[in-house]
Amino acid sequence: MSRVRSRDTKPELRVRRLVHGMGYRYRLHRKDLPGKPDLVFGPRRKVILVHGCFWHGHNDPNCKLARAPKSRMEFWGPKLTRNRERDREVRDQLIESGWEVLTLWECELGDGPALERRVKAFLG
Incomplete structure (x- = not known):
């Protein structure tokens, strides 16, 4: 588990390249915000969270990346459940403090064009 990255993951880097290419500027992992969001657009009061489907427990039935592990369920079950709870708490705290939140799943x-449209609609 020590090799699992919490920042600069492939999904996060892909979103960062896209957003930067669209001309938006942002800050990374601001420590003064709950959960240290992946991309922070300060003047706009907006954040983007990039979630890995496995680690954050994406519960979309069409998602093939969020399969539950078959071994050591006594370890993985509570861990992944707590990750989902923490994500909810962080999202709620950000919204309560006046931030708009967009969650992007791995x-x-x-689908690059759809992702670009979604980000553009969110950031304005």
Whole structure:
């Protein structure tokens, strides 16, 4: 588990390249915000969270990346459940403090044009 990255993951880098290419500027992992969001657009009061489907427990039935592990369920079950709870708490805290939140899932990043439209609609 020590090799699992919490920042600069492939999905996060893909979103960062796309957003930067669209001309938007952002800050990374601001420590003064709950959960240290992946991309922070300060003047707009908006954040983008990039979630890996496995680690954050994407519960979309069409997502092939969020399969539950078959071994050591006594370890993985509570861990992944707690990750989902933490994500909900962080999202709620950000919204309560006046931030708009967009969550992008790893499985959604394959369709570049759709992703770009979604980000553009969110950022304005």
